[in-house]
Amino acid sequence: MPELPEMEHYRAQLAPRIAGAQITGTEVTREKSINLSVQEFQDGLHGRTIWHVERRGKHLVMHLDNGKRLVLHLMLGGSIFFGSEEEKPDRTAQVTIRLTTGNLYFIGLRLGYLHLLSVKEVEAKFRELGPDPFDKRLSLQAFIARFSGKRGVLKPALVDQHVLSGIGNCYSDEIAFAASIRPDARIRELEPSTWERLYQAMHSVLREATARGGYMEEPLTAGDEVTGGYNDHCQIYDRGGEPCVRCGTVIEQFEVSSRKAFVCPACQKSQ
Structure with a gap:
């Protein structure tokens, strides 16, 4: 499932291609991928101009010239392609938006969605979303405070979008590895130095992955x-059975709260 680096990469690559472009047509092959009837969705988009593109957690938000917003969440299996009909992958697009600069294809939206919302609806949707890892207000102390009251282990809290927005299965493991802490370490047992390593690892891992x-x-x-x-x-992540890049110990795969997780038993500790 796309996480912060994937969606931030999409945003950075798409913005110069679609900002300022006018929507000339829309096709929907799966009505469940949108939040309106096909006709309402098409009518709401036809002739509109995309002003700019922002990211909110794992979502992309396309701002339209009439104040409406297109909100995208790719979920599992979703992807985007921008280009011509001849260039697009040989896969069914659940939604296609035709622009004056090219076509925007939303592919694999079986669980994902593309919703046309008002500003108020967008704010209501994101009201309980946790802060972005790169929010300037998220200091080390504010970061630690987001986990206060949590009784469980680290990984489920890292992927909880109410705690922080944008981190999922892959990068929670990558961050834990970079910080030398097990993803199943108990939150209440983490030492101050561990929190500092996690905070720094979060930024370094997400920056590198995005780049x-x-x-x-x-x-x-x-x-x-x-x-x-x-x-x-x-x-x-996804390297179970392979040698650790640091020490050569075999990486173990296991489950944490029904999510697959990966750990080096030598490099990663419980505190």
Whole structure:
């Protein structure tokens, strides 16, 4: 599932391509992927101009010239492609938006969605979303405070979008590894130095992953060689049975609160 680095990469790559572009047509092959009837959705978008694109957690928000917002959540299996009909992947697009600068294809939206919302509806939707890891107000102390009252273990809290927005299965493991802490470490037993390592690791891991294009390998445009570049640089996620890049110990895969997790039993400690 796309997380902060994937969606921030999409935002940065899409913004110069679609900001200022006018919507000339819309096609919907799966009505469950949108929040209105197909006709209402098409009528609401036709002739509108996309002003700019922002990211909120794992969502992309496209601001339209009439004050409405297109809110995208790709969920599991979703991806975006921008280009011509001839360039697009040989996969069904659940929603296609035709722009004056090219076509925007939303693919694999079986669980994901693209909703046309008012400003009030967007604010209501994101009201309980936790702060972005790069929010300037999220100091170390504010970061630690987000976990206060949590009784469980680290990974479920890191992926809780009410605690922090944008971190999911992959980067919670990558962050824990970078901080040398087990993803199943108990929150209430973490030492101050561990919290500081986690805070620093969160920023460094997410920055590097974003710069490398995230870990999802579906290209965003024809000839795209950046998207998915972090996949070959994951330190621990999805590397069960392989040697640890630090010490050579075999990486273990297990479950934490019904989520798969990966750990180096030598490098990562419980405190």
